[in-house]
Amino acid sequence: MKVKTFYLFASLMLAGSAFSQGTAQKFDPAQFPGYVMDEVVVPVPSEIFAVLDKLGDPNWKDELRKLSTPDSSDRMELSLVFGTVVAEGFVAVQAQDKQAVEEIGREVINIAQSLGLTKAVRPHAQSILDAVQKDDWKAVRKEFDQTQATVRAEMERMRDNDLAQCVSLGGWLRGTSSATSVVSKAYTNDRAELLNQPMLVDHFSKSVGSMSDSAKNNRLVTAISKGLVTIRKSMDSPDGSFTPEKINTIHTTCEELLALILQVKKSR
Template sequence: MIRLVNLVVLTLFTGVFAAAGAGETGHLSAEQLAKAVRSDSISIPTPGELFAALGKTGKTNWAGQYRGPIPVTYSNRAQIALNLGGLIADGFIAVEAKDGQQVKNIGSDIIKLAKALGVSEKLLGRGNSINEFADQNEWDTLQEELEATQNEVKSSMQSHADQDLVILVTLGGWIRGTQVVTTAIVKDYNEGSARVLRQPALVHFMQSKINEVSPELRGEALVKDVSQQLGEIEKLVSFPPGKAPTVDEVRKINTAVGKMMTEIESKELPK
């Protein structure tokens, strides 16, 4: 079982957190993270901490990180799981933007996709709570509720022997989170932030988890494509230790994960 406290998506943000204030907080450095991520027991900071840390490197335009609505009528379970992870990451972005309506919109879509996977009916109550807290602008409580929703989804999947789908939810969130991080760095480039994008061990770890899913799921066209593209991304984030990637190199990473997100969102699955 993958014992991650929060989405591995947000592991990449941990490097930003370390660069922004490792001396003050005692969090893992980027190099320590690259080694520690090989273990399933790594403790991931909360999304609120991670997004706040990203803000330390410059004023982040969170609303500018929004994307257009995605379909919630997918029939392929692997595609649903990948998109569900991305939507959960979007929820945290909306909370950082303090945009109550966007939080409610995303929360509604999260519930729809989760129900399509047959997860617990308890999520309906979570959806009502998200709407209530958004109306009252209770942002800290909303972050906690999103984390609880995420954990509820994973717990329900595990109880239904859908561990493979838990891996894909985690991966979908990681891809979307990486897209957000690289977009922010390209728009407000500095070497300190860019240097933490050196995460070949993390990408290799995610790809190894795909290799652990069932042969049937691993053989699906979308899952095969995502796995192959992760191999290409591993090369892009394998620049020399201590060297910050240029803004053009960060842009290449952003383009690569953006391509993956487009494919994951598309109603037309790869052949």
């Protein structure tokens, strides 16, 4: 299970407060007497998909992609692919497509095997297959979340933090690609606002920037780093509005990066 652990034993001044006599007042980062943590929990695609469902009735089957089999032994590339496959699982859950979920469940096992994580992932993959047989979509969604969390936790346990970040990145790119596709097909301000995620993009850029030199030199990571700059620029909006053009730029950039990631794979 993925956790963001933080240990701090420092005596900091506690003058002033974001809490006043048990009631929260205003939060001013400049005056905050505590510690703002860097750790970020990246939302799963379902969080944004759930809102899109509330705002309309997207055709999630249209958003589903055909799976392909990994053609790489590069762990960094496999980690990016793993993230995209799990995100595809969330799309399949929205579409309530049993066959797609089963295929994705099997693909998850295949990639986990290539990453040497079969033991950790197999129970989740089995739970996904069991839950889909029972039409328990909520359980399937939860298992995809657990699968991703377990894989990242295993990677971090083995001090492969760069790989763990790649899993998150791949998942976010695929989730954002689907979300922007849905928004583009039925543009409204409410839907477009869901792409207001500059903090997440900054987080990913920072993560890539702090990767090892060998990781940063990976051709996919280099391309993603540049793509994130383009996406971040599209999210700069003084009034928080997102034009169809901005949505299109974010979508196109995600698609281009996903195409690069999936180029390491051959069609089934």
